[in-house]
Amino acid sequence: MTLLDADGLAKSFGQVVTARSVSFHVAAGEALGIVGPNGAGKSTLLNLITGALPVDAGRIGFDGADITRAPAAHRTAMGIGRTFQIPRPFEGMTVFENALVGSTFGAGLRRRAADAQAWEALETAGLTHVANAPAGSLRLLDRKRLELARALATRPRLLLLDEIAGGLTEHELPALISTVAAIRDGGTGVIWIEHIVHALLQVVDRLMCLAQGDVVATGDPREVMASDAVASVYLGSPDLEGETP
Template identity: 35%
Template structure:
């Protein structure tokens, strides 16, 4: 498969803290990749740089053979890079449908009627139709996660960056979100998933990248990751890994 996203020697520091230390990664179109590591390992920093919210100190990012380092988030969204956040970001004073139209009409490439039609179909897929006229502020935490999913899909992404989408979500809703992610990936969307829920990573992803203190310490299958001594040490400490 062709390389869709290439991260080349990406470095980012915050004061004296090295968040990313010359990270090099390549992702092929259609992959579903888990990105794991202890707190502070650089996972969210990496997604923030790829999606344009942070600027790297050094290094390059190439998306579909075009350099994108330093490109603003809204321009990256227009070329197919979608992003969710650990803390759900929606317009809470707007209704569910109004939230959808903010995304759908962001580049004025379609009429309001066309955007409304697409939004209705996406809300139906995500079982949010009955809430279309409800203010986002009245939704539960799980419903807000689904609304964020729905808003991202209005952008018709080709690369989807999901940062802890299952945090605080009811197990039944989590299974539904799994199904959504599998469906999108089967349709050809590349997905990079951060989750501290190892069960979700190992169930959904065929490739797992592990970061620790800004360095890649493992890049392999779920089976290889589970057996890797460096991963065990990073999560449990050397004493536990050797026990």
């Protein structure tokens, strides 16, 4: 079943084109990876999906409904959640309270239901052991996990991940990869932007490469990364599997 259907999305800022007739789809329980150099339009694409930015042209469908002009809050309530590249938790609040913000204001839950959803999100993200700690005291890995937990607390059916592995060590990556894979296996659709390509290849079902707002290639992840078109995007490098541009 198609969960998200993006058709002909276009976005420009003056003369700078960040999306040029971008079309793709994501099914429930499917993970789509997105790669591309800096400035390719990857984060802009997530902003178009969430409603943080309006599209100049094109259509966005979610679970059969046209959400192209829907407000961001409405999209969250429908089941679209996201993380951001740089975690910015409410540092003076506890880890649990941060997740509670997502379940209360994102999912629209109250009292016990909000508490239960926030706790479940922390369990999935592996943060229950620091639930009562101030969010400002967390190290980077746990800040990334909290960013994930806050998104999960909104009860997303489609989860958008924006470089959630960025800044982590190779030792820290496996646990995060396993968590994202488990979320996908649980039936949640995932769109994951990441520069750490080998992390993506362990999770995503399909891969899309963007460059200057255009779709360069899409399809089987390893075939996409091995294609000449994608190699040319990365300055002609033939070996991209471990690339972290």
